[in-house]
Amino acid sequence: MTATISPLGRFARIKNRSLGALSRTSVGRAFSSWIGKIAGGFIILLVLTAIFAPWIAPFDYAAQDLMNGNQPPGWPHLLGTDEFGRDVLSRVIYGARTSLSVSATAIAISITAGMTLGAAAGYFGGLFERVVMTIVDLTWSFPDILIALIFVAIIGPGLTSTTFAIAIAYLAQFTRLTRAQIVRLKRETFIEATINLGAKPHHILFRHLLPNAIAPVIVVGMLAIGDGIVLEATLGFFGLGAQPPTPSWGAMMSSGTAQLFLSPWVIIFPGVVVAVTVIAVNLFGDELISALDIRERLRGS
Amino acid sequence: MSMLSVRDLGVAFGSIHPLSGVSFSVDRGQTIGIVGESGSGKSLTAMSVMGLLPLIGGRITDGNIEFDGQDLTNLPETAYRKLRGGRIGLITQNPMTSLDPLKKIGPQVDAVAILHLEMTPKEARARTEDILETLRIPEPALICDRYPHQMSGGMKQRIVIAMALAADPDVLIADEPTTALDVTVQAQIIRLLDDLVKERDLALVLITHDMSVVAQTCDKVVVMYAGRALEFGTVETIFDAPQHPYTQALIGCIPRGGDGTAKLDGIPGTVPTVMNYPKGCPFHPRCTRAQEICTTTQPEFTSYGDSAAACHFAGVAP
Numbered sequence: 001m002t003a004t005i006s007p008l009g010r011f012a013r014i015k016n017r018s019l020g021a022l023s024r025t026s027v028g029r030a031f032s033s034w035i036g037k038i039a040g041g042f043i044i045l046l047v048l049t050a051i052f053a054p055w056i057a058p059f060d061y062a063a064q065d066l067m068n069g070n071q072p073p074g075w076p077h078l079l080g081t082d083e084f085g086r087d088v089l090s091r092v093i094y095g096a097r098t099s100l101s102v103s104a105t106a107i108a109i110s111i112t113a114g115m116t117l118g119a120a121a122g123y124f125g126g127l128f129e130r131v132v133m134t135i136v137d138l139t140w141s142f143p144d145i146l147i148a149l150i151f152v153a154i155i156g157p158g159l160t161s162t163t164f165a166i167a168i169a170y171l172a173q174f175t176r177l178t179r180a181q182i183v184r185l186k187r188e189t190f191i192e193a194t195i196n197l198g199a200k201p202h203h204i205l206f207r208h209l210l211p212n213a214i215a216p217v218i219v220v221g222m223l224a225i226g227d228g229i230v231l232e233a234t235l236g237f238f239g240l241g242a243q244p245p246t247p248s249w250g251a252m253m254s255s256g257t258a259q260l261f262l263s264p265w266v267i268i269f270p271g272v273v274v275a276v277t278v279i280a281v282n283l284f285g286d287e288l289i290s291a292l293d294i295r296e297r298l299r300g301s
Numbered sequence: 302m303s304m305l306s307v308r309d310l311g312v313a314f315g316s317i318h319p320l321s322g323v324s325f326s327v328d329r330g331q332t333i334g335i336v337g338e339s340g341s342g343k344s345l346t347a348m349s350v351m352g353l354l355p356l357i358g359g360r361i362t363d364g365n366i367e368f369d370g371q372d373l374t375n376l377p378e379t380a381y382r383k384l385r386g387g388r389i390g391l392i393t394q395n396p397m398t399s400l401d402p403l404k405k406i407g408p409q410v411d412a413v414a415i416l417h418l419e420m421t422p423k424e425a426r427a428r429t430e431d432i433l434e435t436l437r438i439p440e441p442a443l444i445c446d447r448y449p450h451q452m453s454g455g456m457k458q459r460i461v462i463a464m465a466l467a468a469d470p471d472v473l474i475a476d477e478p479t480t481a482l483d484v485t486v487q488a489q490i491i492r493l494l495d496d497l498v499k500e501r502d503l504a505l506v507l508i509t510h511d512m513s514v515v516a517q518t519c520d521k522v523v524v525m526y527a528g529r530a531l532e533f534g535t536v537e538t539i540f541d542a543p544q545h546p547y548t549q550a551l552i553g554c555i556p557r558g559g560d561g562t563a564k565l566d567g568i569p570g571t572v573p574t575v576m577n578y579p580k581g582c583p584f585h586p587r588c589t590r591a592q593e594i595c596t597t598t599q600p601e602f603t604s605y606g607d608s609a610a611a612c613h614f615a616g617v618a619p
Binding site: 188192193195198207208212 | 351353356382383384385386387390391393394395398399400401402403404412413416417461464465468
């Protein structure tokens with residue numbers, strides 16, 4: 001047995017704490033509090049429900065049974081039926097699919113476009129930055145719902161226009177956030193050092209600036225999915241989102257208003273699910289912000 | 302011919318002229334020290350040589366910078382990019398923040414050789430480990446797999462030096478390489494730089510405010526004050542017979558040990574800011590020997606053997 005002890009042996013244990021592990025532990029830490037556990041657990045459950053909807057839902061979401069319309073919750077319709085005798089539980093389950101996919105797609109588009117615009121504005125600066133930021137700020141001066149309505153008016157109702165409407169409505173916050181991160185990072189010594197080593201602009205932007213800027217953007221994106229769900233439900237409620245028979249939480253609530261006193265379960269259950277989902281997303285996002293310790297960086301923009 | 306020579310350099314930001322009349326030259330295997338207090342234009346000189354002025358809104362108004370016979374003054378950015386990190390390396394002031402916190406040491410150092418020497422990632426890694434070895438970093442392969450936050454300041458500074466050396470430059474500019482480090486580590490880093498100059502036949506420009514570091518390592522010295530060179534010459538002449546009162550005062554600030562009763566001299570007052578550089582000799586408001594002429598006329602350089610000083614009373618006994 002050799003007696004040589006590596007002077008670095010003490011550090012060898014943490015040597016494999018790669019970036020992946022680091023972010024895994026951060027997400028792990030978000031789950032450590034009981035709020036994080038409940039909120040995160042609910043989100044995972046909801047995503048799984050959306051993915052496996054055909055296997056979970058007890059009935060076909062579109063199957064009408066006019067003889068059994070407006071049934072109160074009970075057996076076999078656990079959450080009752082609507083005016084056409086469709087199973088509310090099945091429609092809520094399928095509605096999760098619509099809401100989550102529309103919101104997540106819209107936010108993904110919004111993040112991609114926002115990061116591109118924000119990074120370019122922050123990196124190149126000058127007139128380009130001012131033009132981009134003015135246009136982006138302009139979209140922020142309107143309420144989300146108004147932008148969405150304008151968009152729906154142009155393309156026409158449906159899930160595609162809802163998706164783009166949500167994407168445009170949240171574009172400003174991702175652009176501003178990314179730009180703020182890039183502007184802050186640009187002044188860091190390691191970026192100067194990289195320039196001093198002769199790095200090309202695209203290397204600096206894609207290898208150093210964006211990776212360092214991405215964490216807060218992802219977290220805000222996660223929170224925005226919650227807002228996106230509300231906006232999707234709102235548009236659905238106005239009949240501008242998903243068209244029948246596609247189940248959507250907003251559209252279900254809308255159809256439930258007519259029978260509010262006759263069969264309140266038609267409007268109550270989708271409403272409760274929307275509320276609980278948005279609360280869960282926000283609580284989990286909050287835990288994630290604490291876990292990643294980026295509250296200061298978010299406030300800056 | 303000199304590897305790097307700067308002649309009568311003048312820099313302007315809009316209508317403000319923070320730097321004027323700076324000249325020095327350095328050969329292979331030689332170290333030149335640029336000394337002066339904070340705000341005397343040392344770092345700005347380094348940035349001018351690296352061609353970084355346009356990035357911070359400055360421009361060269363006078364003189365020229367020549368590197369290996371090539372005039373850098375009007376070199377386009379793309380050509381400059383090949384020199385930076387390729388043939389001229391810069392070691393920055395603060396090693397703590399000079400590394401990307403999200404990337405491992407290995408890839409960060411590799412990137413330089415991949416970029417400038419067009420190596421494959423594998424070759425670059427082998428080279429990185431070689432360089433780390435010569436910088437006396439234990440277990441280079443292990444270090445390559447570390448993140449910056451897992452390392453000490455002295456270690457990070459060595460990594461920064463490794464990055465500056467990765468593309469085998471001809472000139473190395475070290476901008477206060479030891480300011481952020483503690484004293485024992487400072488000595489190690491300075492010795493390391495000194496060895497590198499000899500081993501690799503580098504031309505080193507050492508920017509510092511520490512006269513004792515200059516005395517240990519440099520061959521030549523430029524003393525700067527308020528954006529001007531006040532005195533330059535070989536290290537022996539500057540230390541044995543300083544002509545300029547500012548140089549004399551700086552040398553007076555070096556702790557000399559001894560019985561502990563001797564009080565250290567300071568220089569009263571502070572360096573003027575760029576907005577209110579004094580007329581005449583820039584040092585006259587703080588100079589003990591200032592006369593009427595110092596407040597009105599900018600002194601010319603007068604040579605004294607190996608050195609030259611810009612003072613009206615250089616060579617005149619006080």
